[in-house]
Amino acid sequence: MKFSTIIATIFLLGSISLSSMVCAADVTRYSGFVDHYPDLKLDPRGGGGQLYIKPGANLGSYQKIMIEPIEIWMADDSKYKGFSPDDLKAITDEFYRVMLTNLEPDYPVVSQPGKGVLVVRLAITDVYAKKKKRGLLGYTPIGVVAGAATGAYRKVDLHDATIEAELFDAGSPDQLAVLVDKLSVSKGGADKTSWDDISKALDYYAKRLRARLDADR
Numbered sequence: 144m145k146f147s148t149i150i151a152t153i154f155l156l157g158s159i160s161l162s163s164m165v166c167a168a169d170v171t172r173y174s175g176f177v178d179h180y181p182d183l184k185l186d187p188r189g190g191g192g193q194l195y196i197k198p199g200a201n202l203g204s205y206q207k208i209m210i211e212p213i214e215i216w217m218a219d220d221s222k223y224k225g226f227s228p229d230d231l232k233a234i235t236d237e238f239y240r241v242m243l244t245n246l247e248p249d250y251p252v253v254s255q256p257g258k259g260v261l262v263v264r265l266a267i268t269d270v271y272a273k274k275k276k277r278g279l280l281g282y283t284p285i286g287v288v289a290g291a292a293t294g295a296y297r298k299v300d301l302h303d304a305t306i307e308a309e310l311f312d313a314g315s316p317d318q319l320a321v322l323v324d325k326l327s328v329s330k331g332g333a334d335k336t337s338w339d340d341i342s343k344a345l346d347y348y349a350k351r352l353r354a355r356l357d358a359d360r
Contacts, residue, residue, distance in 0.1 A: 156168055173323065174216055176307045181321055192306070192324030200319045202305035203359030205261035208246050209255045209313060213238050214266040223299055224270040234338065236346055250356060256313035264309040268340060269314035271303035301337050322348065
């Protein structure tokens with residue numbers, strides 16, 4: 144084999160290896176919302192998310208839940224980033240309502256940490272959105288979509304998003320659980336998601352949390 148051919152082969156193999164490393168990095172890339180991402184595994188009970196639960200964690204001792212303000216993190220390459228403060232509040236209020244509905248009254252949601260309080264940190268990250276084309280219905284009451292997040296639902300198409308959540312004791316920084324669910328993957332590789340998909344996914348995980356709290360009691 145000629146020396147030039149050997150060099151070309153080594154270069155090609157090196158390029159393939161580098162490409163594989165880049166792809167692997169893309170797969171494990173996280174937003175940074177969670178300060179420390181533990182070893183996440185595919186949720187064995189389904190749902191499509193990746194999950195970590197601290198070994199020996201027992202949620203049965205928690206009587207109250209504190210949900211920190213829900214955050215929305217836009218993807219760096221999102222074509223639309225112009226959400227108004229009112230739109231963002233409406234969206235996060237709707238997601239907060241979903242959590243509240245599944246937890247109360249048996250697990251009161253409180254605004255202050257304390258003994259026996261389980262803290263939930265939640266964010267919708269890597270949000271990739273496009274502005275809808277404004278049609279005639281956009282100017283008339285008929286075009287108004289029912290629901291709390293009316294403005295954002297009507298004006299923006301959502302193409303991708305990830306749910307990230309972290310649970311910990313109000314008196315300790317130790318993580319009890321971490322969830323990362325890239326919704327387009329959860330939906331079987333769909334190329335588009337929606338605000339409604341996020342709401343349904345949050346409802347699913349809120350029910351899972353409620354079931355775990357009940358079981359550990």
